[in-house]
Amino acid sequence: MSAGTILGIHNVFIVIPQFITAFASSLIFAMFEHIQGSGKAGGQHAQQIALVMSLGGLSAAVAAYLSWKLRSQS
Secondary structure, three states: OOHHHHHHHHHHHHHHHHHHHHHHHHHHHHHHHHHHOOOOOOHHHHHHHHHHHHHHHHHHHHHHHHHHHHHHHO
């Protein structure tokens, strides 16, 4: 396998989670905007950001566990 192919595959597996995260974040922000109304400011954005960051931390923890499990199987 050529180096370009390996780098391309690696890049795909780096970029796809970023796209998924960006899409999920936009859905969370849109959902909160719809629920709380667009006229409010201040604490609303802090809740949205905290939720997105919490989901990111949870995703990182799941990825770490799955990586550990994969390594222990080999």
